[in-house]
Amino acid sequence: xxxxDVEALERQVEECTRQLELANLARSHFLAASHELRQPLHALxxxxxxxxxxTHEPEQMRIVDQIDAAVSALNKRFNALLDTSTSNTGSFGxxxxxxxxxxxxPTRASLDVARGKLIVVIDDDPLVLEGTCGLLRSWGCxxxxxxxxxxxxxxxxxxxxxxxxxxxxxLPQGETGIEAIAAMRKVSGNAIPAFLVSGxxxxxxxxxxxxxxxxxxxxxxxxxxxxxxLNRMLKKKESTNDRQ
Numbered sequence: 001x002x003x004x005d006v007e008a009l010e011r012q013v014e015e016c017t018r019q020l021e022l023a024n025l026a027r028s029h030f031l032a033a034s035h036e037l038r039q040p041l042h043a044l045x046x047x048x049x050x051x052x053x054x055t056h057e058p059e060q061m062r063i064v065d066q067i068d069a070a071v072s073a074l075n076k077r078f079n080a081l082l083d084t085s086t087s088n089t090g091s092f093g094x095x096x097x098x099x100x101x102x103x104x105x106p107t108r109a110s111l112d113v114a115r116g117k118l119i120v121v122i123d124d125d126p127l128v129l130e131g132t133c134g135l136l137r138s139w140g141c142x143x144x145x146x147x148x149x150x151x152x153x154x155x156x157x158x159x160x161x162x163x164x165x166x167x168x169x170x171l172p173q174g175e176t177g178i179e180a181i182a183a184m185r186k187v188s189g190n191a192i193p194a195f196l197v198s199g200x201x202x203x204x205x206x207x208x209x210x211x212x213x214x215x216x217x218x219x220x221x222x223x224x225x226x227x228x229x230l231n232r233m234l235k236k237k238e239s240t241n242d243r244q
Contacts, residue, residue: 046131115140149180
């Protein structure tokens, strides 16, 4: 026969187990919701970046600046909410993972670095895909886009390998951006510069990207940060070609 102390301890263990299960369930639901919310936020920032390139009147520029500021404030508050909620559930926050990619500091690079370059964009979210491609075209890039790696292979002119690949991490039918990048490199026979953009802020996603040597930016990404990494990778590619 169990003593009252043992029975009390067992009840405490059962309650702790139940609370942990509830916390893990809440964490899973929150992370799933945060990924869904990051997609339109990211797309919104991309469209604001495009709008800035088409706006020249002072009053119009003022309005675009205000929209941009509002989007930036929304992004910061959303990230703060994510940090607080994940820490309350005992999960990894975006600053806890190894070699997590933070937003790079915008650098004053030549505006012509990306002009004329062929950029491949892979994303299964239509708004993000349209926003990214439109922004790249406004910077003078040529763009080939698809919603998956398998759909992309037939679209790229093999006589001209892409200069850079931008891919979402999670693609349809279980495919990853890491696999899509590897497939494109194999088809072209070149070590094409590439980076990932994802709304998945989990430590597992970050570790997977790092393990495969892929730089990972977390959505929503500031357009200046996007341009900074784009220019940096293209400049590095040009420097490598010059040395060969």
